[in-house]
Amino acid sequence: MTTADEDAFYVLTGLLLTPAQFPSVLADDYPAACGALALEPWEAGYGLVLGQDAAGARWTLVTHDAALVGCAVAAWDCGLEYDLDPPERTVVATRAGWPLALAVQAPGVPAPHDPEGADGPLLAPPDPGAWGPAQRRMGADDVGRDWHAWRGSTDAGVRFAAPGSGPGHEGVARVLREAAAYLGDPPPPGRVRSAPAGDGARTVRADGPGWSLVARTDDIAFVLLDEEPGQVLPVGRGPSLPGLLEGLDRLARENG
Incomplete structure (x- = not known):
């Protein structure tokens, strides 16, 4: 999403959050995974879009258009390009941080870091050196x-x-x-x-x-x-x- 450079959001990857497929790092089941993101367990599910803002801060956008994110993930899995840009009207929540560690970052912006002054809990990947x-x-x-x-x-x-x-x-x-x-x-x-x-x-x-x-x-x-x-x-x-x-x-x- 690029209304202006300072408002740009650079998409790095997308994840599905549906009853059939969700980041298991979050929880053992779909309702609990939604709860970890303070979302209602809507039957149709959500799409998660992980990216950075113009300052390099990590953000996770939640869209109710799971099909759009699913198409992007399928295309990327096949080695195809896909411009994932969920319309603003479909974005139901924005969460600070990422639930998973990513090895990539947006070009031309500072290295990924936690946003400053974000409201609510900060999403963060689990400690790879721990067990739980x-x-x-x-x-x-x-x-x-x-x-x-x-x-x-x-x-x-x-x-x-x-x-x-x-x-x-x-x-x-x-x-x-x-x-x-x-x-x-x-x-x-x-x-x-x-x-x-x-x-x-x-x-x-x-x-x-x-x-x-x-x-x-x-x-x-x-x-x-x-x-x-x-x-x-x-x-x-x-x-x-x-x-x-x-x-x-x-x-x-x-x-x-």
Whole structure:
């Protein structure tokens, strides 16, 4: 948006905030993610536009035109140019800071920094040197994004967890029980998500109090726990995992 140089806003990236897709760094589910930005959990969702003003300060614009942001993200993912410039009438909120760390900055303006005198809480990425719910969810994002690398390392015999991990691991067993309970008592929107994974399979993602699960419906699962910093625990197929993943996939698609 460029009404004048001093009022310019330089877009760096966009993110979706919808029941089916939202920055999991914010929360375990869609309503809680909206709450982290002081937004109502509107069913149609929002688009988040991260950028800098003319002074270089970080800002996050919230637009109710999620489709516009979704088009931009899809184009960028394909290596295409897309001028994301949400009309002012669609911008429902402006938040100081960014919820994620970005490695890029707008050319010709000062380095990214926190705005001075901003009203309300300041958005900031989680500390990469710490471990907690945000880092756990981001770790699960990484596993889902680089599934084949993690899966290949498992096949090669690399241990991601302490001895005893798997269905017999107490924390993993708790996760599987709580995830199975979702099938009879559906959680808030976004707590379980599903996306195509190729070859007819789906990637299933579920989160709960202190845990994240990421899996493919045709393969194994990985679990991350708040109480086990940095650990990624592989869970074999076994007799019950396939049915659980199919049920979670169905739940995500019905509620998405």
